């Protein structure tokens with residue numbers, strides 16, 4: 001398992017490093033294969049990272065951005081992850097990037113799944129996937145106890161439709177196999193509560209969804225953690 005954990009005194013320092021690493025990865029990707037693919041997460045944590053990354057003078061017209069997961073809502077809804085990405089990441093230089101949406105016109109994620117799988121099927125290996133983690137150990141929308149978890153962890157399809165038991169909104173999540181089809185994988189974690197869940201997810205017999213991504217041999221994973229030390 002190639003796992004590196006980088007600890008930061010605060011999110012500002014973390015974001016500076018993550019921005020640098022992701023910028024380098026995307027620059028290399030565009031140089032080497034003409035196009036870069038970046039997968040980001042929604043939620044509250046990534047906002048300042050999005051703001052920093054958007055200001056980097058990268059070859060954005062050759063970069064596609066996707067979400068690791070999406071809430072099945074109109075982009076104009078305040079809880080839409082695509083709305084968040086459009087508001088904070090697809091700005092400044094990054095305005096030129098392409099966004100590959102995880103939602104469709106269908107009224108439910110289950111009904112839209114086929115369309116989303118078809119949309120994602122042709123995509124090559126991602127260059128970087130940045131995951132968050134919930135305090136219940138979920139990552140992307142792969143929630144513990146959700147009926148779709150097993151499918152999300154075992155399907156070879158790129159996406160899975162999820163109805164979380166304890167979180168709002170129906171979701172579309174990238175599957176484990178699609179998320180791990182990447183050159184680089186990062187976790188961006190902020191706060192003491194996340195540090196504690198990280199410890200659980202790193203334990204040998206952890207059943208938390210995040211541990212599936214932390215404890216694997218397929219893609220090097222770097223955890224960037226900003227949490228005050230006791």
Ligand SMILES: O=C(O)[C@H](O)[C@@H](O)[C@H](O)[C@H](O)COP(=O)(O)O
Pocket residue numbers: 041042043044045046068069070071081131132133134138139140141
């Ligand atoms: O749509 C989502 O909810 C996310 O993609 C999700 O997996 C997120 O990364 C975690 O829930 C952490 O969320 P916070 O950053 O808000 O703590």
